[in-house]
Amino acid sequence: MNSIAIDSSMLRAGLEAEGLSVDEKTIHSFLGYAALLLKWNRVYNLTAIRRPEEVLTHHLLDSAALVPWLRRVSPDAKNILDVGCGGGLPSVPVAILRPDLEVTGVDAVGKKAAFVNQAAIELGLRNLRARHSRVEKLQGEWDMITSRAFASLSDFVTLTRPLLSPGGRWLAMKGAKTEEEIAELPDGINVELLEPIDVPGLEETRHLIVLSQSLER
Numbered sequence: 694m695n696s697i698a699i700d701s702s703m704l705r706a707g708l709e710a711e712g713l714s715v716d717e718k719t720i721h722s723f724l725g726y727a728a729l730l731l732k733w734n735r736v737y738n739l740t741a742i743r744r745p746e747e748v749l750t751h752h753l754l755d756s757a758a759l760v761p762w763l764r765r766v767s768p769d770a771k772n773i774l775d776v777g778c779g780g781g782l783p784s785v786p787v788a789i790l791r792p793d794l795e796v797t798g799v800d801a802v803g804k805k806a807a808f809v810n811q812a813a814i815e816l817g818l819r820n821l822r823a824r825h826s827r828v829e830k831l832q833g834e835w836d837m838i839t840s841r842a843f844a845s846l847s848d849f850v851t852l853t854r855p856l857l858s859p860g861g862r863w864l865a866m867k868g869a870k871t872e873e874e875i876a877e878l879p880d881g882i883n884v885e886l887l888e889p890i891d892v893p894g895l896e897e898t899r900h901l902i903v904l905s906q907s908l909e910r
């Protein structure tokens with residue numbers, strides 16, 4: 694499954710540069726996931742990115758950059774929801790790197806959720822499952838809710854507000870421009886953190902925005 698052209702030493706170096714400790718099993722899981730993504734992309738229409746070296750930087754390392762922040766932002770969190778998970782970004786990298794977290798992906802497109810569930814089985818990720826649903830129809834409660842390339846910050850928060858546990862945190866993975874989106878947030882939402890994120894091998898600007906909600910509503 695790992696016979697694709699993702700350079701494992703670049704993957705390891707990238708993850709380590711992000712402050713992540715990686716063992717052989719982690720590298721094997723990432724390569725296995727990349728192989729599945731590239732193999733099934735045409736069938737499932739998972740991503741516009743097709744070149745393995747771009748999958749490494751734009752998807753694997755970009756998504757993994759979230760992981761060091763999870764413990765800092767929410768040290769006691771037990772679970773995380775990835776909204777509009779698509780082919781499993783960032784849910785699959787999070788599930789690989791944080792086996793102690795229950796990771797749920799949700800996507801409105803059934804074949805994308807099916808792909809993530811199949812990847813979870815093939816990679817042995819027992820902490821990952823994907824749900825086929827529009828997020829506004831989803832029920833449950835999560836300590837952390839994340840998204841990458843899903844919607845405006847305001848729509849992300851509004852659609853998922855009923856799903857955040859008391860004291861929970863949203864972690865939005867965003868590009869360069871964040872001010873306008875932050876200005877449009879609904880009342881009662883607090884910006885806890887706005888952090889530029891360096892992704893090894895990626896020239897583009899990334900930001901992590903961490904949000905909470907005032908408890909008296």
Ligand SMILES: C[S@@+](CC[C@H](N)C(=O)[O-])C[C@H]1O[C@@H](n2cnc3c(N)ncnc32)[C@H](O)[C@@H]1O
Pocket residue numbers: 740776777778779780781782783799800801802805826827828829840841842843
């Ligand atoms: C641009 S893709 C991003 C996928 C993935 N997060 C990534 O970074 O590659 C946005 C995803 O959101 C999903 N989506 C859009 N609206 C949704 C909704 N209301 N509920 C659940 N998923 C939704 C789409 O089906 C699509 O897979």
